[in-house]
Amino acid sequence: MRDAMExxxxxxxxxxHFGPIRAADEVSFSVxxxxxxxxxxxxxxxxxxxxxxxxxxxAPTSGTARVCGHDILTDSIAVRRKLGYLPEGxxxxxxxxxxxxxxxxxDVRGICGAERRKAIDRAVELTSLxxxxxQPIDTLSKGFKRRVGLAQAILHDPEVLVLxxxxxxxxxxxxxxxxxxxxxxxxxxxxxxxxxxxxxVEAVCSRAVIIARGKVIFDGxxxxxxxxxxxxxxxxxxxxxxxxxxxxxxxxxxEGVSEVLVEDGANDAERALTVFSRNGNSIxxxxxxxxxxxxxxxxxxxTEHGRLDEVFRDLTAAGKEAK
Amino acid sequence: xxxxxxxxxxxLGGYFATPVAYVFIVIFLVLTGVSTFLFGGLFERNQADMLxxxxxxxxxxxxxxxxxxxxxxxxxxxTGTVExxxxxPVTTMQAVLGKFLAAWAFTGIxxxxxxxxxxxxxxxxxxxxxxxxxxxxGSLLMAGAYLAIGSxxxxxxxxxxxxxxxxxxxxxxxxxxxxxxxxxxxVGVSAEVADIVGYFGFQNRFNAxxxxxxxxxxxxxxxSLMVCWLLANxxxxxIKKSR
Numbered sequence: 001m002r003d004a005m006e007x008x009x010x011x012x013x014x015x016x017h018f019g020p021i022r023a024a025d026e027v028s029f030s031v032x033x034x035x036x037x038x039x040x041x042x043x044x045x046x047x048x049x050x051x052x053x054x055x056x057x058x059a060p061t062s063g064t065a066r067v068c069g070h071d072i073l074t075d076s077i078a079v080r081r082k083l084g085y086l087p088e089g090x091x092x093x094x095x096x097x098x099x100x101x102x103x104x105x106x107d108v109r110g111i112c113g114a115e116r117r118k119a120i121d122r123a124v125e126l127t128s129l130x131x132x133x134x135q136p137i138d139t140l141s142k143g144f145k146r147r148v149g150l151a152q153a154i155l156h157d158p159e160v161l162v163l164x165x166x167x168x169x170x171x172x173x174x175x176x177x178x179x180x181x182x183x184x185x186x187x188x189x190x191x192x193x194x195x196x197x198x199x200x201v202e203a204v205c206s207r208a209v210i211i212a213r214g215k216v217i218f219d220g221x222x223x224x225x226x227x228x229x230x231x232x233x234x235x236x237x238x239x240x241x242x243x244x245x246x247x248x249x250x251x252x253x254x255e256g257v258s259e260v261l262v263e264d265g266a267n268d269a270e271r272a273l274t275v276f277s278r279n280g281n282s283i284x285x286x287x288x289x290x291x292x293x294x295x296x297x298x299x300x301x302x303t304e305h306g307r308l309d310e311v312f313r314d315l316t317a318a319g320k321e322a323k
Numbered sequence: 324x325x326x327x328x329x330x331x332x333x334x335l336g337g338y339f340a341t342p343v344a345y346v347f348i349v350i351f352l353v354l355t356g357v358s359t360f361l362f363g364g365l366f367e368r369n370q371a372d373m374l375x376x377x378x379x380x381x382x383x384x385x386x387x388x389x390x391x392x393x394x395x396x397x398x399x400x401x402t403g404t405v406e407x408x409x410x411x412p413v414t415t416m417q418a419v420l421g422k423f424l425a426a427w428a429f430t431g432i433x434x435x436x437x438x439x440x441x442x443x444x445x446x447x448x449x450x451x452x453x454x455x456x457x458x459x460x461g462s463l464l465m466a467g468a469y470l471a472i473g474s475x476x477x478x479x480x481x482x483x484x485x486x487x488x489x490x491x492x493x494x495x496x497x498x499x500x501x502x503x504x505x506x507x508x509x510v511g512v513s514a515e516v517a518d519i520v521g522y523f524g525f526q527n528r529f530n531a532x533x534x535x536x537x538x539x540x541x542x543x544x545x546x547s548l549m550v551c552w553l554l555a556n557x558x559x560x561x562i563k564k565s566r
Contacts, residue, residue: 077413104332107332108329
């Protein structure tokens with residue numbers, strides 16, 4: 001991995017106004033080779049607009065971006081050669097068969113002869129399209145249509161892949177397959193995928209960028225995103241009902257604990273206490289020590305993971321109030 | 324050049340992938356046939372030429388050509404494939420040309436299929452086939468001009484009906500220019516002005532061609548119309564990109 005850290009995509013204050021609406025407002029981030037960047041945001045946050053500018057479909061109002069060193073404003077054909085793009089909804093010519101469609105894409109990109117056959121075989125193999133190659137795209141299911149779009153995007157083995165909601169509308173098996181595919185390709189490429197499914201970020205992304213009302217409001221690893229949750233490193237303890245009564249008070253007095261939530265357990269004989277960490281540090285040892293010293297009847301004890309959906313809601317809603 | 328060819332092939336194949344092409348060709352042949360023999364009076368004239376055949380083309384194309392051109396860009400916008408096409412490594416002009424040339428070639432195929440009329444004329448008499456060839460060239464050029472207008476209009480909207488109607492109106496205006504000159508003459512505008520206006524009408528430019536006279540100015544007229552409208556077409560697409 002000689003050039004694993006090489007910057008492949010660099011957005012510089014990319015901005016798009018539609019009349020008075022700022023669809024994208026000085027969006028800046030960069031993606032290195034080997035990274036899978038999850039581009040998150042509520043609907044209408046500017047994800048698609050940003051991707052359309054990056055792929056040279058829309059011209060930015062201001063700002064620019066570079067793909068493999070080529071500027072999207074001055075060298076857009078070179079940018080488009082380097083890019084594989086799956087537009088939102090995976091549009092394809094409905095009358096064509098996947099085979100004819102892929103041949104067309106190859107021809108436009110100047111891949112011909114034996115090379116074309118090889119490229120198509122590879123893309124078809126990776127997206128498991130073998131069974132439907134000669135059926136009009138019109139008659140294909142949503143999952144297959146999406147895969148045709150993906151096959152088109154990876155046909156020329158691009159160094160940069162931009163996928164706009166690649167798993168939207170797919171069933172769980174298909175989602176799994178597409179994620180597998182992305183994970184397989186991740187090593188040698190820079191991949192940007194937009195989604196509003198948070199589990200996807202945990203599943204395939206090495207980085208997350210959250211955008212809301214056109215602005216980037218988070219840029220970091222999925223782990224860092226998770227750590228922003230108040231559930232991060234919280235400890236849930238299931239106790240016998242008798243022990244639970246004074247346990248809540250004792251736990252609240254622990255240093256590093258911000259809050260204790262008491263809930264009814266699965267049955268009348270027990271209670272579930274959730275102990276939140278004050279600054280996100282691990283507190284399970286402190287809780288365990290306390291439980292041992294007080295000789296509580298502990299039925300279960302576990303560390304919670306951060307809740308991405310809650311972080312996401314907090315982050316994207318916070319901007320609304322600030323506005 | 325390669326992207327133009329790829330787009331050209333896809334587009335032309337696209338016509339024949341659906342019944343649209345066959346329906347269009349049948350209607351085109353029926354209408355040219357009917358109007359040639361019925362309105363043009365091919366037989367009654369007792370002359371072995373194809374003037375009656377060509378003389379109906381300006382009016383015929385007025386409705387038939389926008390029917391082809393209306394889908395060129397409007398349909399791509401509707402299905403979202405325009406985003407796919409324009410993010411492939413092709414320039415706007417290459418995409419415009421590929422699509423236009425495919426539509427033009429398709430019109431050429433439809434026009435070529437009128438050859439039974441030509442055979443009929445040759446069977447019945449001894450026409451000047453050079454004149455007929457000039458007529459065909461003129462007709463193809465005129466079709467190209469109509470198509471270029473229709474293609475540019477199609478880039479303006481995602482609605483094919485709107486694209487059709489506006490293209491008919493604009494092409495109709497170019498036909499009317501020819502008649503406008505006589506009207507201007509009639510109301511007392513100087514003959515020079517009337518002539519200049521009339522010069523820009525389709526009909527006057529096409530008349531000479533259909534009689535077998537290949538004036539450079541007439542060829543240039545249609546060629547420059549095509550160039551202008553195709554440039555406008557590319558400009559419309561670029562403006563939409565940065566709207």
